[in-house]
Every structure is written in C-alpha cells, then in structure tokens.
Amino acid sequence: MRVTERYINGVVLTGLLVLPIWALAMDEPFTITLATRAVVLALAAVGLNLALGLGGMVSLGHAAFFGLGGYTMGILAYHAQTYSTLNLGLFSTDGTTSMPLIWLSAMVISALVAFFIGMLSLRTTGVYFIMITLAFGQMFFYFAISWAQYGGEDGLSIYVRNGFPGLNTLVPIQFFGICFTLLCIVLFLFARLQASPFGLALNATRQTRSRVQAVGLNPTRIRLLAFVLSGAITGLAGALFADLNRFVSPTMFSWQLSGELIVLIVIGGVGRLMGPVIGACVFVALEHFLGALTDYWHVYLGVVLLCIVLFGRGGLIGLLTGKEGAHV
Amino acid sequence: MSFLTVENLQAAYGPSQALFGVDLRVAEGEVTALLGRNGMGKTTTVKAICQMIRSSGTITLDGKNLQGLPSHKVARSGVGLVPEGRRCFMDLTVHENLIAAARPGEWDLRRVASLFPRLDERGNQRAASLSGGEQQMLAIGRALMTNPRLLVLDEATEGLAPIIRQEIWAAMRQLKQNTSVAILLIDKSLKELATVSDTATILARGRTVWSGAMSDLTSEVSEKHIGV
Numbered sequence: 001m002r003v004t005e006r007y008i009n010g011v012v013l014t015g016l017l018v019l020p021i022w023a024l025a026m027d028e029p030f031t032i033t034l035a036t037r038a039v040v041l042a043l044a045a046v047g048l049n050l051a052l053g054l055g056g057m058v059s060l061g062h063a064a065f066f067g068l069g070g071y072t073m074g075i076l077a078y079h080a081q082t083y084s085t086l087n088l089g090l091f092s093t094d095g096t097t098s099m100p101l102i103w104l105s106a107m108v109i110s111a112l113v114a115f116f117i118g119m120l121s122l123r124t125t126g127v128y129f130i131m132i133t134l135a136f137g138q139m140f141f142y143f144a145i146s147w148a149q150y151g152g153e154d155g156l157s158i159y160v161r162n163g164f165p166g167l168n169t170l171v172p173i174q175f176f177g178i179c180f181t182l183l184c185i186v187l188f189l190f191a192r193l194q195a196s197p198f199g200l201a202l203n204a205t206r207q208t209r210s211r212v213q214a215v216g217l218n219p220t221r222i223r224l225l226a227f228v229l230s231g232a233i234t235g236l237a238g239a240l241f242a243d244l245n246r247f248v249s250p251t252m253f254s255w256q257l258s259g260e261l262i263v264l265i266v267i268g269g270v271g272r273l274m275g276p277v278i279g280a281c282v283f284v285a286l287e288h289f290l291g292a293l294t295d296y297w298h299v300y301l302g303v304v305l306l307c308i309v310l311f312g313r314g315g316l317i318g319l320l321t322g323k324e325g326a327h328v
Numbered sequence: 329m330s331f332l333t334v335e336n337l338q339a340a341y342g343p344s345q346a347l348f349g350v351d352l353r354v355a356e357g358e359v360t361a362l363l364g365r366n367g368m369g370k371t372t373t374v375k376a377i378c379q380m381i382r383s384s385g386t387i388t389l390d391g392k393n394l395q396g397l398p399s400h401k402v403a404r405s406g407v408g409l410v411p412e413g414r415r416c417f418m419d420l421t422v423h424e425n426l427i428a429a430a431r432p433g434e435w436d437l438r439r440v441a442s443l444f445p446r447l448d449e450r451g452n453q454r455a456a457s458l459s460g461g462e463q464q465m466l467a468i469g470r471a472l473m474t475n476p477r478l479l480v481l482d483e484a485t486e487g488l489a490p491i492i493r494q495e496i497w498a499a500m501r502q503l504k505q506n507t508s509v510a511i512l513l514i515d516k517s518l519k520e521l522a523t524v525s526d527t528a529t530i531l532a533r534g535r536t537v538w539s540g541a542m543s544d545l546t547s548e549v550s551e552k553h554i555g556v
Binding site for chain 2: 197
C-alpha cells in the first residue's frame with residue numbers, strides 16, 4: 001500500500017512531538033535530549049536541503065555555517081558569562097545570553113559568510129563547486145583549531161544555557177519546544193518557498209541554467225540567494241546545537257559533519273520537505289541504539305545509506321510513496 | 329519601422345565561422361520568417377540575438393543595443409525564445425513551468441490556457457510526462473509568460489504529428505491577429521510560413537541572400553536558396 005507524502009509528513013512531525021511528551025511523562029529526560037538533537041540536526045539539514053535539494057548545489061562545506069552559528073553562540077555567551085568585552089574593531093560588546101539575539105547574530109554572520117563563499121563558489125559547478133565549498137569549510141576548521149582564545153582544539157564550554165524570555169531553557173522539554181517550534185517555522189517557510197516563483201526558478205536552475213536564462217532569470221543570483229538562505233538556516237541550527245551541548249568545538253566545522261548533513265538528506269529524500277527530518281530521526285536513532293552496541297555503528301549507517309541509494313533513490317519517503325523524485 | 333535590427337552579424341564556434349554577415353529586420357507586430365537550408369545559420373542567428381553565443385555586428389531591439397548583454401537581460405529586454413528541441417523544465421509541472429517564467433504583463437496562466445487549452449488540462453502534470461506536441465505548446469506558453477515584445481520560435485513544429493502542427497500554426501495565427509508581439513519564425517514548412525508571415529529573410533552559408541515581403545518570394549528564389 002502506498003501512502004501520500006503529506007500523510008508521512010504529518011505522522012513524522014506528530015511522532016517527533018509526541019515522543020518527548022511521552023518521555024516527560026515517563027521521566028526520561030535523555031530521550032527528550034535525543035529528540036532535541038534530532039530536531040536540531042534536522043534544522044541544519046533543512047537548510048542544506050534548500051541548496052542541495054532545490055538548487056542542486058552539493059555543498060561539502062555547510063559545516064562552516066553550522067560551526068559559525070555554534071561559535072557565534074559560544075563567543076557571545078562566553079563573554080557574557082565571564083563579564084569580558086568582545087572587541088570587534090569597529091565596536092565592542094559584552095556578549096549576550098539572550099537566545100533570540102544569538103540566533104539573529106548567528107544567522108546574519110552565517111548569511112554574510114555564505115554570501116562571500118557563494119560569490120566565489122557559484123561561478124563553478126559539479127566537482128569544482130564541491131571542492132571549493134570543502135576548502136572553505138576546512139579553512140574555518142583549521143582556523144577554529146588555532147583560535148586559542150576560544151579553546152582552540154579543545155573547544156569552548158558554556159556553563160549555563162542561554163535564556164529565552166518566559167522560559168526556563170534548562171528544562172529539557174522547554175528547550176525542545178523552542179527547537180521544535182523553530183523547525184516547524186523553517187519547514188513552513190521552506191514549503192512556501194518551494195512553491196513560490198523563486199523556488200520554482202531555483203528548481204529550474206538545478207535542471208538547466210541556460211534555459212532559465214532564456215526566460216529572463218539570472219541563475220547565479222537565484223542560486224546565490226538560495227545559498228545565503230541555506231547558510232543562515234544552518235547557522236541557526238549551529239547556535240541551537242551549541243546551546244544543546246553547551247559546548248562548541250572545531251568538529252562543528254569538520255567536513256565529516258558536512259557529509260553527515262548530506263547523508264541525512266539522502267536517507268529521508270533529497271529535495272523533499274520532510275526528508276531531512278526523517279533522515280535526522282533515523283541517524284540519531286541509529287547513533288543511539290547501534291552506538292550502544294558497537295563503536296563502529298557508522299558501518300551499519302553505511303549499509304542503510306547504500307540500500308537507500310541502490311533501491312530507493314527517493315529516500316525513505318520515496319520508498320513509502322513510490323515516487324522516486326521530490327518533484328514527481 | 330524596424331523593431332529588431334540585425335546588421336552584419338558574424339559568429340563562430342571556435343575556429344569554425346558560422347555567420348559571415350547576416351542582416352535581418354523584424355517590424356513591430358509583424359511576423360518574419362527566417363528561411364534557409366539546414367546548416368545555413370538560422371539557429372546560430374537566433375542564438376546570437378539571444379546572446380547565447382558571442383558575435384560581432386549590430387543587434388538592436390527597439391533601439392536598444394543587445395550586444396554584450398547577458399542572455400537573461402536580453403530576455404528581460406523583451407525577447408521570448410522558444411528554443412529548438414522544446415527544452416521545458418522537465419521536473420516541474422506545466423503550471424510550475426509557466427509560473428517560474430512569469431513576468432508582469434498581459435500574458436498570464438489564464439491567457440496561455442485560452443491559447444492552449446490542452447496545457448490547462450495537464451496543469452498538474454510533469455513536463456516530462458507530456459507528449460512532444462504538448463511540450464512544444466508549453467515551451468511557447470512559457471516564452472509568452474515572460475511577456476515578450478519579440479517572440480522567437482526555432483523549429484517550433486519539428487517532429488510533431490500533423491494535427492499538433494496545425495494546432496501550433498493556429499496559435500501562431502491567433503497571436504498575429506490578437507497581439508502586437510513581433511514574431512521571428514524558423515520552420516521548414518514554407519507552405520505554412522507563407523500563410524502567417526508578412527516578411528521573410530533567407531540565409532545561405534551564413535549570409536543574408538534575400539529579404540522582402542513574403543508575397544514577393546517567388547518560386548525561383550525559394551528553389552534556388554531553400555530547395556523548395
């Protein structure tokens with residue numbers, strides 16, 4: 001029996017909401033933390049899905065934005081908690097522990113960096129684009145390792161979770177609520193954007209650039225805007241991830257993380273609204289359950305990925321709906 | 329007065345020169361046929377007008393120089409291209425193809441649907457699942473959604489069933505009667521072109537060898553340059 005994608009989307013989102021509520025009732029705070037981790041990774045992958053799924057931009061450097069979001073949170077919170085001044089040349093700040101301010105900063109910084117990276121990398125396509133984005137990601141990775149002021153290779157611990165007006169973010173279910181709400185907002189915006197003339201044009205640039213130009217659209221500008229939006233969303237996810245762990249480290253910039261984000265999308269379904277969410281849930285579940293059995297759980301993840309690529313190129317959603325492509 | 333003016337157009341693919349001096353004029357609201365045997369430079373002329381290949385010479389649209397503009401700006405200047413081989417956005421539905429190209433103006437989904445009712449019936453169908461004729465209608469509809477002032481159709485009826493060809497030609501006649509869009513047509517069917525075109529230009533070996541009113545095109549001239 002085939003089910004519709006809309007039905008799957010509803011079930012997954014409801015399941016993701018019900019699980020932590022059940023965990024709260026069962027007094028299982030760790031399960032809530034796991035669900036929060038899945039939600040934050042899903043958010044990062046939704047960001048990448050905008051560039052990869054809709055625009056066909058296979059970025060192997062999206063961890064740069066994830067890390068930038070994380071370090072934005074880490075640095076602002078570190079200065080606020082140590083009452084030290086962050087001197088940025090033109091202006092200085094005492095940092096902040098306000099989540100909304102941190103999110104805004106993370107998104108703006110990630111978007112600006114994405115604009116710069118996009119300006120240079122979007123001149124290329126295919127393997128060259130992959131290599132340029134990878135190179136930028138690695139530049140940030142090695143910069144973070146050498147940045148002794150903020151922990152260098154050891155990373156930076158934040159001892160108190162940042163605050164959100166009216167909520168106690170140290171309570172796992174409340175922090176989950178924040179992350180889940182942000183995910184829902186971003187998914188809603190993704191769906192609207194996907195169906196908008198801009199989203200359709202972005203999809204068209206994925207198929208062929210010359211045909212897009214023939215109808216008066218500038219494919220480079222469309223791809224750049226998508227890349228910037230994608231970077232900003234992934235940066236937001238990075239800030240939440242850092243808050244979840246109360247720790248940032250150079251691994252947030254690693255190319256392995258960029259690869260994992262791609263894996264999440266491929267598992268769920270490239271270009272599909274809920275593909276990254278399903279991918280993140282599967283990833284976190286495998287990480288938790290198989291990780292408890294063996295340190296080499298990535299081997300099994302590889303098998304899952306191989307099966308999906310070989311037998312269900314539309315990801316798990318494609319397998320369930322019987323529709324291979326996101327746009328079929 | 330000439331709306332599209334092409335003078336001494338020269339273009340090459342690497343070391344191989346394809347155009348040696350094409351002159352072409354399309355007046356406002358007029359239909360011009362671009363004729364010639366295979367390989368004489370018709371599609372290359374269209375590509376040069378749309379700035380899809382580098383060229384030298386003069387190309388102006390309503391007095392505006394198109395030379396050196398990126399091709400998306402040429403389209404924005406008012407040139408709507410229906411390329412050879414249809415080339416729709418295959419992963420998008422019919423409506424999505426049209427919406428993606430839409431620019432403000434008199435042409436919208438409703439008007440395209442009235443020109444090609446088949447497209448409206450298949451609105452939610454992927455372009456890849458359409459027949460060749462329907463894809464061609466979609467390519468024309470997509471070009472119209474950009475609200476062009478000059479519509480360029482490169483082999484719009486090539487490889488289509490006779491009944492579909494008739495539908496496309498009927499649409500061309502409708503466009504001519506009901507709109508002020510200038511049209512540049514490339515097609516192999518001289519008989520059909522003669523019924524819809526006001527003027528014609530013939531290319532041979534990358535040069536303009538004849539141009540004038542369609543009614544002045546004699547069988548001797550067409551026999552000599554087109555072989556028909």
